[in-house]
Amino acid sequence: MLCITNMYAQQTKIDSLLAINNAYSYADSTKVVMLINIFKQYCRLENFDKVKEYSDKAIAIAQKLPNSFLLKKCYERLGLCYHGVARYIDAESAYKKGLEISLQRADINYAATFYVDLSALYLTIPDYTKSLESSQNAINIYIQLNDKENISNCYMNMGLTYIDLNETFKAYTYINKALTFFLTTDNGIHYGVASAYQGLAKTIQLATPTQLQGINIGLNQQDASTIAYLNKALYVAKTAKENNLIGEIYVDIANFYERTGNSKEALVNYNNSLKYCKPSSDRVQYATINYNLGNYYLNRNQLDSSIYYYGKTIEVSTTSGLLLLKQNAFQKLSILYEQKAQFDSAYIYFQRYTAVKENIFNKQKEQEITRKQLQIDFSIKENDYKFAQQLTSAKLNEQ
Numbered sequence: 001m002l003c004i005t006n007m008y009a010q011q012t013k014i015d016s017l018l019a020i021n022n023a024y025s026y027a028d029s030t031k032v033v034m035l036i037n038i039f040k041q042y043c044r045l046e047n048f049d050k051v052k053e054y055s056d057k058a059i060a061i062a063q064k065l066p067n068s069f070l071l072k073k074c075y076e077r078l079g080l081c082y083h084g085v086a087r088y089i090d091a092e093s094a095y096k097k098g099l100e101i102s103l104q105r106a107d108i109n110y111a112a113t114f115y116v117d118l119s120a121l122y123l124t125i126p127d128y129t130k131s132l133e134s135s136q137n138a139i140n141i142y143i144q145l146n147d148k149e150n151i152s153n154c155y156m157n158m159g160l161t162y163i164d165l166n167e168t169f170k171a172y173t174y175i176n177k178a179l180t181f182f183l184t185t186d187n188g189i190h191y192g193v194a195s196a197y198q199g200l201a202k203t204i205q206l207a208t209p210t211q212l213q214g215i216n217i218g219l220n221q222q223d224a225s226t227i228a229y230l231n232k233a234l235y236v237a238k239t240a241k242e243n244n245l246i247g248e249i250y251v252d253i254a255n256f257y258e259r260t261g262n263s264k265e266a267l268v269n270y271n272n273s274l275k276y277c278k279p280s281s282d283r284v285q286y287a288t289i290n291y292n293l294g295n296y297y298l299n300r301n302q303l304d305s306s307i308y309y310y311g312k313t314i315e316v317s318t319t320s321g322l323l324l325l326k327q328n329a330f331q332k333l334s335i336l337y338e339q340k341a342q343f344d345s346a347y348i349y350f351q352r353y354t355a356v357k358e359n360i361f362n363k364q365k366e367q368e369i370t371r372k373q374l375q376i377d378f379s380i381k382e383n384d385y386k387f388a389q390q391l392t393s394a395k396l397n398e399q
Contacts, residue, residue, distance in 0.1 A: 014041045027061045032070045035061070036077050043081035051081065072098050072110050076117065083121055091121055112141040112150065119157065128165055132158060152181035156196060163203055168211035175199045189239045197233035198249055201226045205256065227256055247277030247285055251292060258296065270296060287316040287325050294332060303336055310336075327356040 021034045035058035042050040055078045062071035075098030082091035095117050102111035119134035135154045142151045159175035162168075179196035182188070204212070205226045209219050217225055230253050237245045250273035258266035270293050277285045294309035310329045317326035330353035337346035 011045065014038065014045070017041060027064070029065060029067055029070055032058050032062045032065070032074065036074060040077060040081055043085060046085060048087070051078075068101070068105055068107070069110075072102055072107065074098075075101070076110075076113065079114075079117055079121075083117070083124070086124075088121060088125060092118065095121065108141045109145060112138045112145075112147075115141070116150075116154065116157075119154075123157075123161060126164070128161055131161055135161075148181050149185070152178040152192070156192070156199070159199055159203075163199065163206065166206070168203055168207045169214045171203045172200065172215045175203065189236055191237075191240060191242050191245060194233045194237040194240065194242060194245055194249070197229045197236065198245075198252060201229035201233065201252065204229065223256075223260060227253070230256060243276045244282045244285065247273045247275075247282070247289070250276065251285070251289055254292065263296075263300070267296060283316050283319075284322060287313050287322055290316065291325055291329055294329065298332060298336060301339075303340060306336060307333065323356055323360050327353055327360060330356060 017034065017038050021031075021038060024031060024034060035054050039051045039054040039058065042048075042054065055074065058074045059071065062074050065071070075094045079091045079094035079098065082088070082094060095114050099111055099114035099118070102108070102114060115134045115138035119131045119138065122128075122131035122134060135158050139151055139154045142148075142154065155174045156178035159171045159173075159178060162171035162174060165171075175196050179193065179200070182190070182192040182196055185192075204215075204217060204222060207215070207217070207222070212219055212222060230249060234246065234249045234253065237249055250269045254266045254269035254273065257263070257269060270289060273289050274286075277289060290309045290312040294306045294313060297303070297306035297309065310333050313329040314326055316322070317329065330349050334346050334349035334353055337343070337349060
């Protein structure tokens with residue numbers, strides 16, 4: 001939900017864009033760009049009737065222009081707008097229309113972009129099967145284009161997806177594929193390399209003894225391999241000055257030390273993470289760090305410190321819509337106040353925990369309904385897109 005100050009600032013920006021648009025009478029590429037900027041602003045205000053009105057206007061003009069790039073750009077920006085506010089069916093519709101146009105016009109580079117967007121969308125739902133299928137479709141195109149960088153980015157995304165699916169061998173394989181290319185650019189010092197090392201550390205840490213055998217790592221090597229990759233990730237992220245990523249890696253290191261019983265090093269690394277992660281740059285990570293610190297102090301019965309960090313978690317989560325972190329912090333505060341024998345406070349926080357939990361449950365039901373609707377729509381249209389892609393491949397072979 002937008003605060004009043006932000007709404008006022010965004011409405012002022014829309015008024016300015018509308019004034020410029022109204023004063024410009026030509027139906028050309030400049031007009032399309034103006035209309036895209038207008039519907040983007042209306043999306044931020046969650047005025048979806050206006051989003052449709054101005055996106056329809058932009059698309060109508062773009063369809064008549066010789067520059068087909070702008071038409072695809074309309075659908076891409078519209079999809080991203082809807083995706084960002086969790087209107088997944090609308091987002092999928094926009095992405096697929098853009099994909100269809102890209103395939104019809106043999107613009108396989110842009111088609112790959114829409115496949116990547118769809119992969120991210122399905123991962124959000126989550127529908128891992130469709131996410132992986134979309135990534136593979138993008139990879140097939142990038143292979144034709146010999147675009148090794150984007151192939152590697154897709155491999156990285158697939159690796160992270162397989163971590164969520166607890167398929168260690170595939171996760172480890174795809175992240176290593178990505179890392180192999182990442183190491184060949186910018187002397188191996190950039191975000192991609194650090195992120196890949198971080199992903200490998202997570203893969204190894206979560207692996208079962210049987211899964212470790214599958215990636216040729218002994219059970220007695222699990223902890224050493226995990227911290228070694230985390231230290232590599234930290235070195236690269238620091239050298240590349242990727243501050244948000246540095247903060248994430250410090251949290252992973254802190255979690256590692258807490259899990260292995262080194263509470264002193266855990267606290268040092270939690271505090272290090274706060275130096276690099278600020279609420280203005282990454283509110284999710286900042287709230288997560290504070291929640292972890294709340295848990296750290298609660299586990300050591302340092303209740304006042306724990307209350308402080310849970311309070312910071314709730315503060316950031318409330319302004320950022322981070323329901324799960326907010327729910328967990330309320331639950332921990334209820335437990336904490338019960339330990340302090342302050343039962344009125346414990347009950348208040350339990351009520352707040354229950355209210356947020358119910359809100360999350362309702363959103364999850366809505367997501368499940370959306371996921372099923374997407375599955376039905378995907379099944380109907382899948383053959384059409386496969387046929388269009390075959391036509392595109394045939395055109396490329398002719399060329």
